Amino acid sequence: MSWIYLVIALVxxxxxxxxxxxxxxMRNSFTALLAYGLFVLSFxxxxxxxxxxxxxxxxxxWAGGGLAVISLIGMMYFQESVSPYKxxxxxxxxxxIMGLSLQQATVRH
Numbered sequence: 001m002s003w004i005y006l007v008i009a010l011v012x013x014x015x016x017x018x019x020x021x022x023x024x025x026m027r028n029s030f031t032a033l034l035a036y037g038l039f040v041l042s043f044x045x046x047x048x049x050x051x052x053x054x055x056x057x058x059x060x061x062w063a064g065g066g067l068a069v070i071s072l073i074g075m076m077y078f079q080e081s082v083s084p085y086k087x088x089x090x091x092x093x094x095x096x097i098m099g100l101s102l103q104q105a106t107v108r109h
Contacts, residue, residue, distance in 0.1 A: 002052035006061055009045035012038045013066045018073065057100045064093045 016038030023031040049058050068090050074080035 002049045005045045006049035006053065006058060009042045009049060009062055010065050010069070012042035012045065013062065014069050014073070016042060017066070017070050021074075021078065057103075060097050060100050064097045068093050068097075 016035045019031045019035040019038060022028065023035060026032045046058065046062055049062075071080075071086070071090055075082045075086075
């Protein structure tokens with residue numbers, strides 16, 4: 001169940017960040033309030049995921065996974081800059097998260 005909470009936290013975080021981007025610097029109150037609410041729900045799921053998973057793994061998956069997904073969305077939909085270096089480092093972020101996830105799966109409590 002902790003992994004489900006963690007994935008939900010990541011999805012909510014991504015949607016909240018996109019809502020914040022679309023709030024036009026907090027001028028659109030609907031999307032700004034939506035972002036706040038989604039961040040609260042995301043953080044709640046983030047905390048629930050820590051009940052059974054290691055804090056380093058949860059933080060890496062939530063922050064690093066969010067960074068990777070939001071960066072890719074930014075490049076595809078918000079015309080943000082794309083460079084080979086950016087893509088390589090995003091790939092390294094994803095590989096690091098996968099490595100931590102695999103290591104967590106082998107740890108017995």
